[in-house]
Amino acid sequence: MSHPRNPLRFNVGFIVSQEVGYSHQFDFDFHKLQVADDLELRHFRGVAHVGRTPQGLYLQAHFEAQLTVECVRCLSNFEQTVAFDIEELYAFSRRSVTDSGLILPEDANLNLRPLVRDYALLEIPINPICKPDCKGLCLQCGQNLNEADCGHMHPQDESPFSTLKDLLDL
Numbered sequence: 422m423s424h425p426r427n428p429l430r431f432n433v434g435f436i437v438s439q440e441v442g443y444s445h446q447f448d449f450d451f452h453k454l455q456v457a458d459d460l461e462l463r464h465f466r467g468v469a470h471v472g473r474t475p476q477g478l479y480l481q482a483h484f485e486a487q488l489t490v491e492c493v494r495c496l497s498n499f500e501q502t503v504a505f506d507i508e509e510l511y512a513f514s515r516r517s518v519t520d521s522g523l524i525l526p527e528d529a530n531l532n533l534r535p536l537v538r539d540y541a542l543l544e545i546p547i548n549p550i551c552k553p554d555c556k557g558l559c560l561q562c563g564q565n566l567n568e569a570d571c572g573h574m575h576p577q578d579e580s581p582f583s584t585l586k587d588l589l590d591l
C-alpha cells in the first residue's frame with residue numbers, strides 16, 4: 422500500500438523568516454484520520470498555533486477526536502472521545518533542543534502524526550468500560566449480559582457490591 426497523503430504534515434517555513442513573537446494558526450477538521458497502522462481517529466478537530474521564538478518554533482495545539490476501544494467487561498467495541506493538548510518546541514539547532522528532542526527539519530515540514538498518535542493513545546483509559554453499569558459477559562456461556570440474560574448465576578450477583586446495592590435500595 423502506498424502512503425496516503427498525511428494531512429498532519431504541513432509546512433511552517435514561512436514562520437521561520439518572521440520576527441520573534443509571530444504566530445500562525447492552523448485549523449484541522451477531518452472526518453477520518455489514520456494516525457498509525459493500528460489507530461484510526463474519527464471526527465478529528467483542533468487548532469495548532471506555531472509561534473516564532475529565538476530558539477525555534479513553538480507548537481501549541483489542542484485536538485479532539487473519537488476512536489474505537491474495546492470494553493474490558495463485555496468485549497464490545499465502543500466510541501471513546503479523547504482530547505489532548507500538545508506543547509513542543511521544534512528547535513532550530515541541537516543547542517536549543519528540549520527533552521522531546523524535536524528539531525525543525527530542513528524542509529520546515531512539521532509532521533504531527535507521531536505526536537498525535539502518542540497523545541491519543543495516552544488518553545485511552547487502561548480499563549475502558551462501555552458504560553458504568555456494563556454487566557459484562559457470562560462466565561459460563563459467554564452471553565453479553567447487556568443484551569440478554571442467559572439465566573446462569575453470575576458471580577457479580579454475589580459480590581459485596583450487590584449486597585451494598587441491596588442495602589441502598591431499601
Ligand SMILES: [Zn+2]
Nearest residue numbers: 492495551555
Ligand atoms: Zn461493556
Ligand SMILES: [Zn+2]
Nearest residue numbers: 559562571573
Ligand atoms: Zn450464561
